[in-house]
Amino acid sequence: MKTHRNRFNAKKRSSRHRTRHGTAIFRRTSLAGFESLETRRLLTAGPLMEYRLQLEDLSNNPITTVTTGQDFKLAVFGHDLRTNPQPPDVPNVLGVFQGSVQVAYPTALVSVNSGSLAFASFFGLSQVDHSTTTPGVIDASAASTSLTAPGSAEQLLWTVTLHANAAGAASFISSLSTLGDSLLYGLNGGLVPADQIQFDSAPLTINGPPSVSLGNVSLPEGNSGNTNFVFAINLSAASNQQVTVNFATANGTATTANNDYLAFSGILTFAPGDTTKFVTIPVVGDTTVETDETFSVVLSNPINATLGTATGTGTIQNDDLPSVGVANVSQLEGDSGQTPFVFTVTLSQPSPTAVLVPFQTSDGSATTADNDYQANSGTLTFAAGSTTAQVVTVLVNGDTLNELNETFHLTLTSPTNALFDGSNGSALGTILNDDGSHISFTQPSVAHLEGDSGTTAFVFTVNIGVASGIPITVNFTTQDGTAAAGSDYTAISGTLTFAPSDISKDVTVLVNGDTLNEADETFTL
Numbered sequence: 001m002k003t004h005r006n007r008f009n010a011k012k013r014s015s016r017h018r019t020r021h022g023t024a025i026f027r028r029t030s031l032a033g034f035e036s037l038e039t040r041r042l043l044t045a046g047p048l049m050e051y052r053l054q055l056e057d058l059s060n061n062p063i064t065t066v067t068t069g070q071d072f073k074l075a076v077f078g079h080d081l082r083t084n085p086q087p088p089d090v091p092n093v094l095g096v097f098q099g100s101v102q103v104a105y106p107t108a109l110v111s112v113n114s115g116s117l118a119f120a121s122f123f124g125l126s127q128v129d130h131s132t133t134t135p136g137v138i139d140a141s142a143a144s145t146s147l148t149a150p151g152s153a154e155q156l157l158w159t160v161t162l163h164a165n166a167a168g169a170a171s172f173i174s175s176l177s178t179l180g181d182s183l184l185y186g187l188n189g190g191l192v193p194a195d196q197i198q199f200d201s202a203p204l205t206i207n208g209p210p211s212v213s214l215g216n217v218s219l220p221e222g223n224s225g226n227t228n229f230v231f232a233i234n235l236s237a238a239s240n241q242q243v244t245v246n247f248a249t250a251n252g253t254a255t256t257a258n259n260d261y262l263a264f265s266g267i268l269t270f271a272p273g274d275t276t277k278f279v280t281i282p283v284v285g286d287t288t289v290e291t292d293e294t295f296s297v298v299l300s301n302p303i304n305a306t307l308g309t310a311t312g313t314g315t316i317q318n319d320d321l322p323s324v325g326v327a328n329v330s331q332l333e334g335d336s337g338q339t340p341f342v343f344t345v346t347l348s349q350p351s352p353t354a355v356l357v358p359f360q361t362s363d364g365s366a367t368t369a370d371n372d373y374q375a376n377s378g379t380l381t382f383a384a385g386s387t388t389a390q391v392v393t394v395l396v397n398g399d400t401l402n403e404l405n406e407t408f409h410l411t412l413t414s415p416t417n418a419l420f421d422g423s424n425g426s427a428l429g430t431i432l433n434d435d436g437s438h439i440s441f442t443q444p445s446v447a448h449l450e451g452d453s454g455t456t457a458f459v460f461t462v463n464i465g466v467a468s469g470i471p472i473t474v475n476f477t478t479q480d481g482t483a484a485a486g487s488d489y490t491a492i493s494g495t496l497t498f499a500p501s502d503i504s505k506d507v508t509v510l511v512n513g514d515t516l517n518e519a520d521e522t523f524t525l
Helices: none
Strands: 018-020 023-025 049-056 065-067 071-080 096-104 110-112 127-129 137-143 155-164 168-176 201-207 211-214 217-220 226-235 243-251 265-270 276-284 293-303 311-317 323-326 329-332 338-347 355-363 377-382 390-397 406-412 426-432 455-463 472-477 493-498 504-512
Touching (some): 049 201, 071 096, 217 226, 226 243, 226 311, 265 276, 276 293, 323 406, 329 338, 338 355, 338 426, 355 390, 377 390, 390 406, 390 426, 493 504
Parallel strands (some): 217 311, 329 426
Antiparallel strands (some): 018 023, 071 155, 096 137, 127 137, 168 201, 226 276, 243 265, 323 338, 355 406, 406 426, 455 504
């Protein structure tokens, strides 16, 4: 009977076991039943055996990309490629009995995790591992523990865990092992010639770690309650490993001590495939007039990522403005010259920026055409931080015309950095009339002969001197003197009305004639 050698390398070995590089190497001198199979050679048109490489994540899922800093696995499979039918009287003649293969890898990009090479359970009899002997080469050989062939499906020989150190395009290339032979069940002599072995390669893209960044947020603060400032934290690309990053708020001109916003910190976790997370910072609303204020959200300590834009600014837009108001003015106009009507414009509270208030006058019943007042327009300025009242002076022309009270308007328009109060930015200037008409009789007395009979008209002329701008009324009545109403004259009373164009009005009193010899008599109007 011929003895079959379990071939781990081309050199002859003694029948006793020995160790090399600290790994036990065993030699099997005979395999029961194997010799009867040597005479039955199964043929195939192509290669007899294939070594296939597969890159996997740590959960044994096939992959083609990883990220720097990530661990991954290389799995090596052996496959009996013979295709002719198995003879019915010779069972279990297909399958890999011993697999020996080396795989080259780029040391500039990846490294082997020490002690991570693991042989499949079916190939536990004799194992040799030189994966740490030559940098850039994983060389391993494994023999089956069973005389029963595993079948024609490919068999996992071994796996090794690697670490991605740098970004780039990596390639894993298998080739003939230096440690041992490749053996197939049922093959004449068991040994697979090197030129009948098909080798494989596996490409891997190693991406650099994604960068983690955040943007800015700018919103009005609101007058009460909280306004949420939502910051988006983004990865530059999805990662196939978990990414974490710390975040924390930091004071700027807005501070937690002034209750401008609520501090917040924590850790964001991006699951594989995630690209966006959100951090919400509550900003406290108020009615204080102030400049826009800022705070920051700062990222730190990224794991499996790098920092991109690490600081995001939250701008709390001031939405509170002071109010501008103006008061009415009412004064006598004067008889001549000009009377200043001084309008006071006020600001409710200091503004962090200058407040500009345009103004202009406009006619009411008083008009510039009638020379009642002089038009005025311009812009008032409240300096930043100041509430000192500003004034607008409108000159009113005096006259002696008796007329109704007249009005004009002062209007504030479109203030900058302020709002109008309840006055709506308008005030009324009232010119009070201080001119009255002087009422008198044209002649202080009227004297006529009474006559002997009938009546004689005594006409009294009432004069106001100059025409008035308004209607004038005056009451009148007769009063007895030495003359008695009824016998000497007819009593009379009433009201005189002067239209704006009237200057004089007459009042007639009828005196009774008689033949009595008597002294002159008088009555009064």
